[in-house]
Amino acid sequence: MILTATLTCPACGHTTREAMPEGYSPVECVCPSCASPIIAKSGECCVFCAYSDAYCPPRQRLRDGCCGG
Numbered sequence: 001m002i003l004t005a006t007l008t009c010p011a012c013g014h015t016t017r018e019a020m021p022e023g024y025s026p027v028e029c030v031c032p033s034c035a036s037p038i039i040a041k042s043g044e045c046c047v048f049c050a051y052s053d054a055y056c057p058p059r060q061r062l063r064d065g066c067c068g069g
């Protein structure tokens with residue numbers, strides 16, 4: 001299970017290492033560099049699935065369950 005992700009701000013391109021809360025996927029957060037809101041568009045699971053290099057823990061768990069771990 002990956003619990004940290006590199007989140008990339010779509011407004012300024014700033015990357016930040018973020019801890020991903022288990023069992024909860026934020027659909028929005030604020031860029032620590034430019035203070036722009038980072039919002040997952042409809043159809044995207046959360047900010048991590050949309051703008052980071054990893055899927056969020058609930059989605060990782062779904063995938064693991066599907067493939068037998």
Ligand SMILES: [Zn+2]
Binds near residue numbers: 009032034
């Ligand atoms: Zn930014």
